[in-house]
Amino acid sequence: MRHPFPPNGTNVVVLVRRGLVALTAIGVLATAFELATERHWNGIEQLVPWIALAVLAVALALLLVPGGRGVPAARLLAVLVLGAATYGVVDHVLVNYESGALDQRYSESWETLPTVQQWWLAVTKTVGPAPTLAPGVLGQSALLLVLASVGSTRRREVEPVQR
C-alpha cells in the first residue's frame, strides 16, 4: 500500500485526540443548529442549553491552548456542561409529565393513572412536547471533550500529526 493508515510517523494518540476535539466541535455546531430550528428561546429556562453550548465552546478553546495550560479549566467547564445536560433531560421529563393532563387522550384519566404509568408516558414522550434525551447530546459532547483531554499535561502540547 502506498498510503498506509495511519501514515508512517503518525502519532496515533494525537490523531485520536484531534478526532475527539473535532467531534466535540461538530456536536456544538449541530446542537446549535437543532436548537435554532426548534426556536429554543422561549423563556429563560430554554436559554440554558445555549449557555451550556457557549461554555462548551470556551472549554474547547481552552483545550487548544498551547502547553495544555487550559486543560484543567476545560475539564471543569465540561463537567458543568455535563450537569446542565443532566438537568435538561430531567427537565424535559418533568415538562412532559406536567403536560399529561393537556393531552386529549389522557385529559379525563390522567389523574387516575398509576404514578409509574404517568412517568413512563412522560419519559417516552407519549405525552408532552419535549424530546426526553435530546439534551443528552450536550453531555455526550462534554464527555468527548473530557476524553480528548486525557493524557494532556502542562508540558505536553498538542503535537503535530507528523514528526
Next chain:
Amino acid sequence: MTTTRRLLTTCAATVLALGLAACGGAAAPPAATAPASSAAAAEPTDSDDDTATDDDTATDDDTAAAGSKVSANTASEDEIAEALDSAGVSNADRWAEEVVEYRPYPSEDANLTKLRDNLAKYNPGQETTDKIVSALTP
C-alpha cells in the same frame, strides 16, 4: 499535511451530514403531530361544555358571549387564564402559561396560527385549541 487534509475533509463531510440530518429532524415534529390532529377531529373529548357545537364559528360566538376576548400578546397570565376559563377550557391556568410562553404573536394573524402550531405539540385536540383561540386576540 495529507492527514490534516483528510481530517478536514472528514469533518466537513460530517458537519454536512449532521446538518442534513438536523433538517430532517426539524421537519419531523409537524408530521408527528398530524395524526394527533386527525385523532382530535375524529374523537373530541372535551364535550362537557353545553355551548360547544360542531361549527367553529358558532363556538367563537358562544365564547364571545361568555366572556370578552383578551390579547394574547399583552394580557397578563391571570387575565388569559380567566378568559380561557370563561370559554370553557379545562386546565385554563396551564394553557395560559403556554400562551404567555410562546409570545409574541403577529398582530395581523387573527387566527393565531403561531399559537395553534405551538399548542399542537401538546395534542390538545381541535376543540380545545379552538376554544383557546376563540378567547384570544393577537
